Amino acid sequence: MKYWKYLVTVLLSVVMITSAPAAVSQAATAPTISVDAKAALAVDAKSGQILYANQADTVLPIASMTKMIGIYLVLDAIHSGKLQWDQQITPDPVAYKISQNHELSNVPLRSDGKYTVKELYEASLIYSANAAMMLLGDIVSGSQAKFVQKMQQQLQAWGIHDATIVNTTGLNNSALGTAIVPGTDKNAENMMSARSVAIVAQHLLTDYPQVLETTKITKKTFHAGTSDAIVMDNFNHMLPGLSAADATLPVDGLKTGTTDLAGENFTGTVAKEGRRIITVVMHANGEGGDNKRFVQTAKLMHYALDEFKPVTLATAGQPLSTAKSVTVKYGADDKVAIAPNRSLTAYVPKDAGNASVVYRYTATKKQLTAPETKGTKVGSVAVTVNGQPLQFLDQSQAAPLTLTTTKTVKKANFFVLIFRGIGEFFSNLF
Structure with a gap:
């Protein structure tokens, strides 16, 4: 079905994304210093x-x-x-x-x-x-x-x-x-x-x-x-x-x-x-x-x-460019937006270079079945900068971002499901 083809395409595209948002693309390795x-x-x-x-x-x-x-x-x-x-x-x-x-x-x-x-x-x-x-x-x-x-x-x-x-x-x-x-x-x-x-x-x-x-x-x-x-x-x-x-x-x-x-x-x-x-x-x-x-x-x-500047890597409630939605079977909407449950701002080196920010998506639910409530966990995204995970005094801050649904999806009514099924049937003939 088209929905499964779409889902597979989305999942494959976000498993490992090496291109960063424009604001992050200037990240590079900061000059080293020697502290005696x-x-x-x-x-x-x-x-x-x-x-x-x-x-x-x-x-x-x-x-x-x-x-x-x-x-x-x-x-x-x-x-x-x-x-x-x-x-x-x-x-x-x-x-x-x-x-x-x-x-x-x-x-x-x-x-x-x-x-x-x-x-x-x-x-x-x-x-x-x-x-x-x-x-x-x-x-x-x-x-x-x-x-x-x-x-x-x-x-x-x-x-x-x-x-x-x-x-x-x-x-x-x-x-x-x-x-x-x-x-x-x-x-x-x-x-x-x-x-x-x-x-x-x-x-x-x-x-x-x-x-x-x-x-x-x-x-x-x-x-x-x-x-x-x-x-x-x-x-x-x-x-x-x-x-x-x-x-x-x-x-x-x-x-x-x-x-x-x-x-x-x-x-x-x-x-x-x-x-x-x-x-x-x-x-x-x-x-x-x-x-x-x-x-x-x-x-x-x-x-x-x-040597460092702050960059917003994720904003709570706002979908990432690399993981925007998942499909919803039997839903009034056939897909729902997903977004991080918390914001993440990090300091990255100011100097331009070849290093980048990488988002690695891991799905825990590949498809939802309506009805689904807002806040359902569907996966997580780990963020690395310059090939390394961010380091914090409290390493829970460096834990992967949890991705959840941004709204409740009701189950579609009987007639919508019938017409959707008919459409899928004929689309699969060609």
Whole structure:
């Protein structure tokens, strides 16, 4: 029958289409860059699409980038009303002792002092103050051990399974003395991959973007107006006016981390021309002296911002040029339009070249039988760019697009079916 011939033609034509829509045909391989670090990653903050990755799944020490996890939990407690910004905390003997260690990042605390949650939060982010972060963990969960457990649970909820968290600060346990969490090794450190660190940063920025109001502060006085006041200079030297600032990169976060084992780490973020990028550099090497982590981060940021452009590959509810419809047996309409159930926008290299976008269609239903409801799944389309599937922090984003019917198709009435059958009978005679 003509309907079967038509269906076979459609299916064969969309099994593997190598021609792309006009907007996509300019896709090409982006210039490569060399990032001198043990691991590096650059992603689009909104979609989580990975634009650059080198050893991104290698588990390494994360140092004070750990504090992003704790800060997320603090903001979550604020948001839920379990914690108040003006709530005051008096240091316990353990946190007080840690705060007096001048070899660690700290703001000095008095054993009989009172400090607000907001003060400790700012000190943890701007100055990476370890005792301040410990106090925040205690007030959220009641103890360091319980807060570490809460951090681990949050990571699991985000699908992060490569992390080892032994303390709230990111320090090597050896620096905590008797303050280490029971059951953890005296020389252990927090460990994660660059990919997992980026997932933490993405959740922090997505759920609590107000964190940037603090991370962009270049200098602030802790406990101002008291004898304990101390000026906190932000360790993120890429902020405007600081030593590693780049006028073309309006960096406003996020968190540094340094230990002997971890080396120089930095999770950075920059927003420009409507886009936000997250970068992760772990154990930076190369030039730049004390700013080498920022030198490598700048390479990543420029690469992500300058070499890619957004292209809409699919729009929810709008048929693809390569898979538009399927036939409907006994339907009032003999075919129904099919379309992706979600939109897909991806960043592709700006430079023109021979590479293309490929849509690969897989049918799960070759023909429908009326009546059929809107939203019936008929197949899926996998999309590749430059011969590779798109990569995301959440790989469910890279899953094939589900194609569904765009409207309900009623069964044709008796007379329509009779006349349609007669037409098909005579057409098959010739």
